[in-house]
Amino acid sequence: MLTGREVERDMLDRVVEAVQGGHGRVLVVRGEPGVGKTALLDHLADRASRVGCRLVRVAGVQSEMELAFAGLHQLCLPLLHYAEQLAAPQRDALRTAFGLVGGPPPDRFFVGLAVLSLLSAAGGDRPVVCVVDDEQWLDAGSAQVLGFVARRLLADPVGLVFGAREPGAELAGLPELRVDGLQDDQARALLDSALTAPLDGRVRDLLVAEARGNPLALLELPRGLSPEELAGGFGLPGAMPLAGRIEDSFLRQLYALPAPTRRLMLLAAADPSGDPSLVWRAADQLGLPKDAGEPAAGAGLADFGTHVRFRHPLLRSAVYRSAEQPQRRAVHAALAEATDAMVDPDRRAWHRAQAAVGLDERIAVELESSAGRAKARGGLAAAAAFHERAALLTPDPARRASRLLAAARAKLEAGANEAAAQLVEAARVGPLNAREAADLERLRGLIALRQGQNRKAVLALLSAARLLEQFDVDLARETHLEALWNTAMWVGGREDTRRDAALAARAAPSAPQPGRAVDDLLDSMALRFTDGFAVAAPAMTGALHRLVAMDVGSEDAQRLVWYTVCQASCLLAMELSDFEAWQALTARNIRIAREISDVVQMQYWQSHRALFHIHQGELDTAARIYAGYDLRDERTGPMMGVMGGMWLAAWRGDEARAGELIRVLTQESRARDLEVPGSYAMWAGATLYNGRGRYQEARDCARQAFELDVFAVGPMVVPELVEAASRAGDPVLAGVAWEWLSERASVAPTDWAVGMEARGRALLSEGDAAERGYRESIECLDRAGFGAQLARAHLLYGEWLRRQNRRSDARIQLRTSHGLLTVMGAEGFAERARQELAALGEKVRKRSGEIATTLTEQEALIAQLARDGHTNQEIAGRLFLSARTVQYHLRKVFTKLGISSRRELRIALSPAAR
Known part of the structure; x- marks a missing residue:
């Protein structure tokens, strides 16, 4: 009856109604254990099924948190036949994530887009309602992907409803339904409905007070109590937390069952896959009778039918936590023996690890293999967990330290920075050989970078680079570049940190094979920070030209150091004012990032491209890129x-x-x-x-x-x-x-450098010298194609001309400037030009009604892509949306612009239309 939950039921019903109406809806049902989240989700599921929606249910399971995409597999399995409708990259990413095909680890964002498209395709046939209970126990990969999908459901007839105690960061900002305890009168009514014997009034009041309105507590606390206890004299242990008291109630019911049934319950709790055939194979290993599940089913605690289910997740937790360690090891051993090593080697290895007594090298080797398979599927968190467990089971101290380093590296790749740092400290105990000690220092530096401790990172990387010089000169120089680049990118030159890094780099051994991009960059940047720009300019220019001309393969692009090379090379282009090279490098890096499905890199280079568009005077284009950046900002700070x-x-x-x-x-x-x-x-x-x-x-x-x-x-x-x-x-x-x-202009005479020098010279000059400077600046910046700075040069020239009382000439420059600045949306500078023109007696209207303020950033970006000929499917792939959501936005664009077809977008979006 869901006593006292009328408001919550109504909110869930509206989710179903919206999905039926063709709209996407997301809701996070949040509350403490036992407060009724699962019951409300059951209501939602029942309502969705009755009105003809397709229902998909998922439950996070604590013991599966380390298995890559375990929760996502539950969600997608009933819908996999729609995968044939997906674009090939999405389909491949999804199949690789589930281990159905081999291939490189799929990017998490492409998996997310595949799931979004899968749900959208399924919703095209029939509205879909997905119910995800116990979100806090989802594996990391599934949680991230579902959070990604949740933020992109808009025009798809898909509902995604989560139940969670404390939602993770992946669900931050999504609509929430907070489920609190029942009011006292509602709590008494619910308690009375669960009683089978008279209850003393004082005991009822005590139960209601202790339960604090928690429905599960109200239903479970009286179970297993004798009539005498219910009649009076009953007291609840006040020191136990509520969840503990509920578990205690479950345990009282569990202890009333026969020993074989309790053991079967423990077996089922130890493997939450819900596969009854696996559970019964393991039960045979333990010699349990075939009817061992009947008492549990009769008591309403568990069902051993087509799927093994517990009455409540807290019951599963109570069963497993109440067992002694030898009992847990025994059931894990039985489950490992019952798991097919060919079909599911990773689950078997995990159970073997849980069953291990002491250290076991053979199991550690199995876990290492599982880590490799998990990483190949893109399950970075799972790979890290397998590596860590392998290290803990390793008997040899030196090998254990080596495996701890591997686990730390995997944790870092999975984004678990704190866990990675702890494993590095554990590995430090050693014993480590000299090479491993160097690797440990490098890991410390990379972890510190991820944690935002940039100065600490630079010192650790410098230490690692010096240690690596005796083992691997190439890696040592790469590490020197990482340290030097990070001082340039984040730390700066204060306290000589940058100079120290540069001196260390110059003292490093020479490259074994000259011509590597890493070495060119390192040598020229180090020279810049020790001897200054003028001395280093030729070396930096040569390095930059070789970087632009080099042929980059996908293997190079997937190496960690390549990320540093790309970032450092773009900074080098900016330092040299070589914006043609900057543009070429940015375009290439975006292309490579797209080819290797690295969305983090793609975002970084798109932000560079947006800054380039700003200097070109294309502010609306830059805004659209930044809007797309925000759409995908799940993994970057x-x-x-x-x-x-x-x-x-x-x-x-x-x-x-x-x-x-x-x-x-x-x-x-x-x-x-x-x-x-x-x-x-x-x-x-x-x-x-x-x-x-x-x-x-x-x-x-x-x-x-x-x-x-x-x-x-x-x-x-x-x-x-x-x-x-x-x-x-x-x-x-x-x-x-x-x-x-x-x-700068004398030693690196690019159009930007010469144009800016000429503009500065004009500002500080008078008469003919000033005019020559302004004209030279305009000529250089026009040739370079930097519309924003060109417009400002016209503005400065026009302001100077007005002050020389050359009103006619000033009007020409100021009109040019005002027109350019107005079209690009540089309102502050445009207002300067307008005021100057007003001083000359001209009336100029302020910019108004432009598309940038009519359309949202996302709508403008979609409109521009559609104008350029991209299909809805292509736009969806670029922006990580579903094709149906793209169509929804385009309908709004057409309405706002007063057009009816994609053909009209070119005219509607042109500057003249503004």
Whole structure:
């Protein structure tokens, strides 16, 4: 009857109604153990079945948390016949994850897209309701994928409802239904419905008080009590937590069963696959009678029919936890013997590990094999668990330490940074040989990077690099590059950290085989940090050109060091102001990341591409890329997203948004004792305030960034400093900044460098010299294709011309600038141009009604892709949505734009239509 749950039932009923109406719905049913989540999910399941929905049920099981995609397998198994409708990459990812086919480990995001598409395909035939109970016990891979899917259900007739005690981070931000305890009158009514004998009023009050409205407690606590105890004198142990008291009630009922039945219950609890044939094969191993399950079924505690089920997850937990260790080992041994080594070797190895008495090298070897298979399926968490268990069973101390390192490496790959750190510390006990000691230091550094402890990471990587020099010069140099790049990317030059890393790199042994990208990068960057830009520019330029020209294979791209090479090479291009190389490298890295299905790398390079679009004056395009980045930001930290949004807001003149993100990044930089993010924040602040004509504030921000001397930031921020300082009446500072630009342009004369030097020279000059500088700047930036900076050059030239009282010439430059800045959405700078034109007597309207404010970022991105000829299926693959959701957004786009077909998008999205 679900006493007192009218509101909750109504909310669940609305989920079913929405799914029937063709809409996606997600809900997290949250509450303490026994509060009634499962009963509510049962109600949902019953309602969905009665109205004709397809019902799929999943239950997280604590002992399966280490098995890769175990929960996802439960969900997808009834729907796998729809896999034929999936795009080949999705279909392959799903089959590989489930071990149905071999292949490289599938990317977690492609598995997520495959599950989303699978549910969408199934929903096309009949509305689907998926019920996931005990989400807190799902394996990590399944939880991440289902969280991914949950955020993308919109226009698909699919409902996804979770039951969880405390939802994991994967479900953060999703709609929740909080299930609390019953009111006292409802609790008394429920308690009375469960009683078979009179109950003393004082005992009833005590039970209600102790249960705190928890329905399962109200139903289970009186079970197994004698009539005398129910009549009076009964007291509950107040020191036990509620879940413990419920388990205690289950145990009283369990102890009333015959010994063979209790052992069968323990056997079933030890393997929650629910496979009755496996349970009965194991029961035969233990000599249990065929009718051993009947007393449990008669008591309503368990069902041993077509699927082994316990009345409640807490009952399963109580049965397993109450057994002595020898009893657990015995049932695990029986289950291992009953598991087919050819069909399910990993489950067999896991049971053997649980049955082991003491150390056992043979089982450890089996677990290592299972770890390899789990990793091949993309089950990184499972691989880590197998490695860790193998290490704990290893008798030889040296081999145990080696396996602990392997487990730590697997934990790191799985994203379990704290667990990886603990395993590294355990491995440190050793004994380790010299090479393993070096590997341990490298792992410490990589773990520290993941934990945001960048300075600690650099020191550990430097230590590892020095140790590795005697064993593996190539890996040592790669580690030196990781240390040096991380000082450039995050730490900065304070306290000589960067110089120390550079000196260590220069002291490292020479590369055995010259010409590797790693070595070119390492040598040129180290020279930059020890001898300065002018000395290192030729070496950096040569390294950059070789990086652009090199042929990259997929094997290279999948190595950890390649990620560092890619990031360092793009920073090198920015440091050299070689934006043509930056564009080429970014495009190649996006292509490679897509080919190897590495979404984390793809996001990083797309954020680089978005910044490139900002400099080209394509702010709307950059915004759409950042919108796509946000759609897939499950595995990367928030830092890159904050930076992207901050730069975009600064160029748009959105002071509220930019200011908020600048504060966030500045606080993060201080909390982590890093210079680089703070430098980026000041760069954005300088751009924002220059756009709004607040030059003293712009000067202060730009000066802070300039003084930090962050690698690759100078070419961006120093032009801001020259403009701000010259306008704020600080010619000395402006002169220092221009001399910096002049040196760069003389040794690395790219169009950007020369154009920015000329613009700075014009700001500090008078008469013909100033005019020559402005014209040269416009010519160079136009040739380079950087529309945003070109528009600003026209603006500065127009402002100068007006002050020279050359009103006609000024109008030409200012109109050009205002038109360019308005189309691109650079509102702050456009307003500067508008005010200048107003001073010349021209009335110019502010930008209004543009598509960027009509469509949401996601709608705009989908519209642009559709305009460019991509099908709904292709757009879905790019944005990790279902094709039905893409169609839903396109219908809204058509309505907002007043069009009726994809053919009309090209006109509706053109700048002239704005």
